[in-house]
Amino acid sequence: MEKIDPQIEHLINSFLQHDVPHLNEDLETVILCGSYATGQATLTSDIDLCYIGEFPTFKRENIVFQGKDFELMVAPWSWYEEIASERKYANNIGTPMVMLAQGRCVWGNSDKWVHLQKLARETYHAGPVKASxxxxxxxxxxxxxxxxxxxxxxxxxxxxxxxxxxxxxxxxxxxxxxxxxxxxxxxxxxxxxxxxxxxxxxxxxxxxxxxxxxxxxxxxxxxxxxxxxxxxxxxxxxx
Known part of the structure; x- marks a missing residue:
């Protein structure tokens, strides 16, 4: 697995120190997803983070921090678990299931996350459902x-x-x-x-x-x- 660029890793840590306290005790795990997790990032790539915890609903946020776009996907464990097991082909090329399968935990690692990623990887390797x-x-x-x-x-x-x-x-x-x-x-x-x-x-x-x-x-x-x-x-x- 590609190592995270030290400058990006430092930027992510600084962002989390800034953002995590605002979420009180709801946030349990943060996963780095997308191009920075897979080593395909360019200078203009966003930093994609999945926030997982005891949140009441799903929501997306975009936060600009130190000149960099952070794309956040905030949702409870149950929402991510449902997504992780979904094999249906989706036009959304950044499907959360793929993001979870290729993601890297950057804050709050837990047995819950290990189980969630295992489920997502099994779904990912099975491939989309065959077209009807x-x-x-x-x-x-x-x-x-x-x-x-x-x-x-x-x-x-x-x-x-x-x-x-x-x-x-x-x-x-x-x-x-x-x-x-x-x-x-x-x-x-x-x-x-x-x-x-x-x-x-x-x-x-x-x-x-x-x-x-x-x-x-x-x-x-x-x-x-x-x-x-x-x-x-x-x-x-x-x-």
Whole structure:
């Protein structure tokens, strides 16, 4: 596990000394999550902290401390436990379950936290629930429609915009179709490289041409859709 940058560690400790006393006895554990916990932080990254304790409800807060944004997720143990066991795919790419699985305790370690992270890691390694046949059909239908709109449009600027939207939709779809946990856009290409080199190669060709090469774009989309039935050209009924 990556070591926390000493300057960031000092900043977090200073922040907690400033903020924790305001929470009286409700706060029991603080978990560092997100990019600073995984070693992927940049100069502009927020510091994500999960506050866990005997709080009455869930809430989010943003506090600027010494020029740095602290994103706080404050909730009781029961809320985090429910989240930690949730396998359903979520569009929220910063899902609390993933944050807990990859998190690092920075204040108030306890047996409760050890149990909570174990539960989150089990859920994380199990992966999202497999997409239903209906969800797969919707993805196929949506991508087929986007492709047709792209092919029918004769305005070069609008075609390029549609192409980029089609590429991004394919990327988002692949995480659902392959049962991969979603990641932020800035991590998507690296994540795809590690999971499917052929897919990432086709994606990079699309990006290099800004979606302007129709054959390259079609090849990428087809690669995404073929394992689940390809383009949706057959009849269907929604119930």
């Amino acid at each position: 046949d209906e969800n797969i059909r919707r993805i196929r239908f949506h991508l087929t429609n986007l492709w047709d709109d792209y092919c029918d449009n004769e305005n070069q600027t609008e075609r390029q915009l549609l192409a980029m939207y089609l590429i991004q939709t394919c990327i988002e779809s692949i995480f659902v179709l392959r049962q991969w946990w979603a990641v932020k856009p800035k991590y998507q290409l690296a994540d795809l490289r590690s999971k499917d080199a052929n897919l990432s190669y086709k994606l990079e060709l699309c990006i290099q041409t800004f979606g302007g090469d129709q054959d390259v774009l079609r090849d990428f989309c087809t690669y995404v859709l073929n394992p689940v039935g390809g383009w949706l050209r057959e009849s269907w009924t929604a119930f």
